[in-house]
Amino acid sequence: MGEFELIARYFTRPVPATAPDAPGTAGRVVLGVGDDCALLAPAPGMQLAVSSDMLVEGRHFFADVAPERLGHKALAVNLSDLAACGARPLAFTLALALPEADEDWLAGFARGLFALADAHGCALVGGDTTQGPRNLCITVLGEVPAGQALLRSGARPGDDVYVSGTLGDAALALAALQGRLPAHWRLPGAVLAAARARLELPTPRVALGLALRGVASSAIDVSDGLLGDLGHILRASGVGACIDCSVTTPLIAAYAELSSVRGQFGSEFDPATDGEFLRRYTLAGGDDYELLFTAAPAQRVAVAAAALSSATPVTRIGRIEAQPGLRLIDAQGQPVAARYASFDHFAPHACTKAEKPE
Amino acid sequence: MGEFELIARYFTRPVPATAPDAPGTAGRVVLGVGDDCALLAPAPGMQLAVSSDMLVEGRHFFADVAPERLGHKALAVNLSDLAACGARPLAFTLALALPEADEDWLAGFARGLFALADAHGCALVGGDTTQGPRNLCITVLGEVPAGQALLRSGARPGDDVYVSGTLGDAALALAALQGRLPAHWRLPGAVLAAARARLELPTPRVALGLALRGVASSAIDVSDGLLGDLGHILRASGVGACIDCSVTTPLIAAYAELSSVRGQFGSEFDPATDGEFLRRYTLAGGDDYELLFTAAPAQRVAVAAAALSSATPVTRIGRIEAQPGLRLIDAQGQPVAARYASFDHFAPHACTKAEKPE
Numbered sequence: 015m016g017e018f019e020l021i022a023r024y025f026t027r028p029v030p031a032t033a034p035d036a037p038g039t040a041g042r043v044v045l046g047v048g049d050d051c052a053l054l055a056p057a058p059g060m061q062l063a064v065s066s067d068m069l070v071e072g073r074h075f076f077a078d079v080a081p082e083r084l085g086h087k088a089l090a091v092n093l094s095d096l097a098a099c100g101a102r103p104l105a106f107t108l109a110l111a112l113p114e115a116d117e118d119w120l121a122g123f124a125r126g127l128f129a130l131a132d133a134h135g136c137a138l139v140g141g142d143t144t145q146g147p148r149n150l151c152i153t154v155l156g157e158v159p160a161g162q163a164l165l166r167s168g169a170r171p172g173d174d175v176y177v178s179g180t181l182g183d184a185a186l187a188l189a190a191l192q193g194r195l196p197a198h199w200r201l202p203g204a205v206l207a208a209a210r211a212r213l214e215l216p217t218p219r220v221a222l223g224l225a226l227r228g229v230a231s232s233a234i235d236v237s238d239g240l241l242g243d244l245g246h247i248l249r250a251s252g253v254g255a256c257i258d259c260s261v262t263t264p265l266i267a268a269y270a271e272l273s274s275v276r277g278q279f280g281s282e283f284d285p286a287t288d289g290e291f292l293r294r295y296t297l298a299g300g301d302d303y304e305l306l307f308t309a310a311p312a313q314r315v316a317v318a319a320a321a322l323s324s325a326t327p328v329t330r331i332g333r334i335e336a337q338p339g340l341r342l343i344d345a346q347g348q349p350v351a352a353r354y355a356s357f358d359h360f361a362p363h364a365c366t367k368a369e370k371p372e
Numbered sequence: 373m374g375e376f377e378l379i380a381r382y383f384t385r386p387v388p389a390t391a392p393d394a395p396g397t398a399g400r401v402v403l404g405v406g407d408d409c410a411l412l413a414p415a416p417g418m419q420l421a422v423s424s425d426m427l428v429e430g431r432h433f434f435a436d437v438a439p440e441r442l443g444h445k446a447l448a449v450n451l452s453d454l455a456a457c458g459a460r461p462l463a464f465t466l467a468l469a470l471p472e473a474d475e476d477w478l479a480g481f482a483r484g485l486f487a488l489a490d491a492h493g494c495a496l497v498g499g500d501t502t503q504g505p506r507n508l509c510i511t512v513l514g515e516v517p518a519g520q521a522l523l524r525s526g527a528r529p530g531d532d533v534y535v536s537g538t539l540g541d542a543a544l545a546l547a548a549l550q551g552r553l554p555a556h557w558r559l560p561g562a563v564l565a566a567a568r569a570r571l572e573l574p575t576p577r578v579a580l581g582l583a584l585r586g587v588a589s590s591a592i593d594v595s596d597g598l599l600g601d602l603g604h605i606l607r608a609s610g611v612g613a614c615i616d617c618s619v620t621t622p623l624i625a626a627y628a629e630l631s632s633v634r635g636q637f638g639s640e641f642d643p644a645t646d647g648e649f650l651r652r653y654t655l656a657g658g659d660d661y662e663l664l665f666t667a668a669p670a671q672r673v674a675v676a677a678a679a680l681s682s683a684t685p686v687t688r689i690g691r692i693e694a695q696p697g698l699r700l701i702d703a704q705g706q707p708v709a710a711r712y713a714s715f716d717h718f719a720p721h722a723c724t725k726a727e728k729p730e
Contacts, residue, residue, distance in 0.1 A: 044419055048608070049524050050456035050592060051421035051514070056414045061402055063409035064497060066511055068467035070504030098408035109426035109509045139422060142509075146428030151467045151500075151509035153424055156409070166407050234408060250406070 020115050020143055021047070024124040025108065027138070042104050042157070043137045052139030054105060060157040063101035067091050071148035075214075076191070081119045083214040084150070085126030090216045091237065092154035093134060094303040097223035098235040100164040101156030103136035111146035134220060164226060164233035164307070169251035171336040173231050173308040176317060178222055178326050181240055182266035182292070184213040185299025196291065205271045212267070216303035222328070225320035226307060233307035239298035241340060241354050243306055248340060257332035260345035262296050263289075265329060297342075298354035308334055378473050378501055379405070382482040383466065385496065400462055400515070401495045410497030412463060418515040421459035425449050429506035433572075434549070439477045441572040442508070443484030448576045449595065450512035451492060452661040455581035456593040458522040459514030461494035469504035492578055522584060522591035522665070527609035529694040531589050531666040534675060536580055536684050539598055540624035540650070542571040543657025554649065563629050570625070574661035580686070583678035584665060591665035597656035599698060599712050601664055606698060615690035618703035620654050621647075623687060655700075656712035666692055 026047045045053035056062055069088050071077055089106065096103050108127070112119075131138060136154070187209035189195050219235075226233060232251060234243045240262065248255055263269070272292065309317050314330075321328035335341075342350035384405045403411040414420055427446055429435055447464065454461050466485070470477075489496060494512070545567035547553050577593075584591060590609055592601045598620065606613055621627065630650065667675050672688075679686035693699075700708035 044518075045521070045523070050453040051423040051459060051521070053457075053516070053521055054420040054422060055518060056420060058416060062412040062414060062420065062513075064412060064463070064465060064511075064513065065409040066465035066467045066499050066509070068469055068500045068502055068504075068507070068509060070469050070502055070507075073502060073504050095408040099411075101409060105422070107422060107424040107511055109424045109511075111426055111428050111507060141424050142426045144426055144428055144431060146426075146431050146507065147505040149426070149428075149469060149504065149507045149509075151424070151426060151507075153422075153465055153467075153511035155420075155422065158411070160402075160413060163403070163409070163411055165403070 020120065024120045025138060025141065025143075027128065043139055046137060046139045047141070052105065052107070054139070054155065056157055059160055061160050061163065063096055063099045063156040063158055063163060064153065065092055065095035066151065066153040067095070068149065068151040077148070079214060081122035082126035085123040085128075086130050086215050088150045088152055089127055089130050089136070089154070090218045091303060092152045093130070093136070093218035093220055094216070094235040094237070096154055096156040097218050097220045098164065098233050098305060099156070099158060100162060100223045100227040100230075100233070101158040102224060103134040103220060104155045104157050105137045105139040106131070106152055106154040108138060108141035109151040110141065110143045111149040112143070113145070113148060158227070162227045164223065164230050166232055166234050166247045166250035168232040169247050169253050169308040169334045170231055170310070171253055171334055173310055173334040174314065174317075174330050175244070175255055175257065175306070175308050175332040175334060176328050176330050177236065177240065177262070177265070177306050178219050178304045178321075178328050179217070179302075180212070180265050180267040181236070181262060181302050181304060182295030182299045183209040183268060184216070184301035185295045186266065186268055187213040188301070196288065199272070201268065201271060205268050209268055213301055216301070218303060219305045219324070219326055221324035222305055222320060222326040225324045226305070226309075226317075229313050229316045229320055230307040230309045233305055236302040236304045236306050237300065239300045239354070240302070240306060241297050244340065247306070247308065248338070251334075252338075254335045254338045254340060255332055256335055256341045256343060259293055259297070259342050259350050261329060261331045263292050266292055266296050293350075294354060378478065382478045383496060383499065383501075385486065401497055404495060404497045405499070410463065410465070412497070412513065414515055417518055419518050419521065421454055421457045421514040421516055421521060422511065423450055423453035424509065424511040425453070426507065426509040435506070437572060439480035440484035443481040443486075444488050444573050446508045446510055447485055447488050447494070447512070448574045449661060450510045451488070451494070451576035451578055452574070452593040452595070454512055454514040455576050455578045456522065456591050456663060457514070457516060458520060458581045458585040458588075458591070459516040460582060461492040461578060462513045462515050463495045463497040464489070464510055464512040466496060466499040467509040468499065468501045469507040470501070471503070471506060516585070520585045522581065522588050524590055524592050524605045524608035526590040527605050527611050527666040527692045528589055528668070529611055529692055531668055531692040532672065532675075532688050533602070533613055533615065533690040533692060534665050534667065534686050534688050535594065535598065535620070535623065536577050536663045536679075536686050537575070537660075538570070538623050538625040539594070539620060539660050539662060540653030540657045541567040541626060542574070542659035543653045544624065544626055545571040546659070554646065557630070557646075559626065559629060563626050567626055571659055574659070576661060577663045577682070577684055579682035580663055580678060580684040583682045584663070584675075587671050587674045587678055588665040588667045591663055594660040594662045594664050595658065597658045597712070598660070598664060599655050602698065605664070605666065606696070609692075610696075612693045612696045612698060613690055614693055614699045614701060617651055617655070617700050617708050619687060619689045621650050624650055624654050651708075652712060
């Protein structure tokens, strides 16, 4: 199968009908796949949000991951960036390097990719295919009314800090797949499968991002770990924050399994090591693709309404402070001394000092 | 050096001042590198042209190519797609997988990249860096007045067929670098260096593309070889074409050297093989990044004016015909029987039958 036939068979489709939850983007795609460029017609008063992410085999996904899940994830991590800006998905391009044109793999990949794209009314409008080590690069385009984009720079002292959904399950799944879980963590298969689904099928919080326009003062998506990404907000906003670990730690979906039924650990449970593991996963795990955002206390009802209307759980985890730096506290309000490094592609060993973002 | 420091050091710059030849795009970039998304504000009445290209080491460039040239080429091949649509460059994203963060390499790459970007007033607004086999993925965004984009589908019977600049020199250089040139082609070093510059430093024909708005009936950029890319126009337009090889063959810049001074070949010159080599390079060489376009005969003066105003040589090489298919003729008007395959990333051996595009 040649390059052009491959594109025709797997990646050329009519522009999808606008999804029910994405009114208003119909007609924006003037020309899709098949010419030198795609053509988009942004609506008057709209700004275009643009983001690119590259996924490399062995780095961002395992060679044997189900292609359908990989198709989902490649787009999901990009839609997550749009969500963090409060932008509505419009279109995307896909550049794909593959060692060979494996039809089964391509069919599965396209299935996962388009299922998510269609759910968000986001049209594939162009791209590139080439032979090479497996690499997926997606650029996503969305729209947001001028001046309403959620930025990293808007957090103010006194703002509440929130995170959506759950944290740490993707990192837990990765550790399990790599055989790094403590031997006495006898997690049921169903719990591990659910965690793995969080790793391989992340949910971009697009609806929540849209609902937070005019409500949140700043936002970012959690891709490299909660504390590292919060550090980006703190730096961009010139503020500090205090985060309550007794609130964030239970946000790992496996928490109930791990802690409420003490039998899971039995007498082997060690707060100093097991508790620390859980805290590390939730604070610095990475691959969560939840929204981390801030909002003034006066917006608490509005935040709750946004969570409700988007059917997305949201948890208040701390507060923005004028004093620079990031402080962690436990249930008793005592400082947590540990340091958590976020994920960095070129310096896996502690590049970002989460406690000292400046 | 970590990922964030790498981005900060080499890829975060103020949005460039609008280039002298790119009036009108200033102020379109509302937010550049550093948030979850970049924000663009398209001008009223403008459509957005979008294109992505991925370059893989060992496939699109040699591992030891000068990084400055690679930075140029990675953006140039994308700008060439905008040129083929008659779109004005606005912004681009860069996703970069690198085996390691080599500072010398990055500095050179950034230098070449930004020199070309600045020349076109095209701002780097976002992207991604990661560890992996070397891979460069650029998505470029341009703008074009609604309804004025040059498409592949507009060629009509009777239209003239044109190509800009020179053809085949990039393929000649590639053959030389791979030791595939006939032994008796004793080309001077300066000629080979010039051909190599065509391979490694292609010139995107942006100014010509802009000048051809309202003049050309269809356009495409020549990346996979003249005949293969002409095939795309013929298919999209539902027409055929006749191309005069006695006009296209001399378009290889090395032609004068190779043919006018017979001494280069001496008595060894064999029209059947040497002439065929030249024809193959110019018709199906690839990596030319020239504009191939059609225009009604009534537009000949306008085409000449577009060429003049953009300081880009343009040559009329044939005519669009109602009869489907692609016919090649020689200086005597006799059919050329040879078949030329264009470049295909997944089927290097003759996937596109240039003579039978349907």
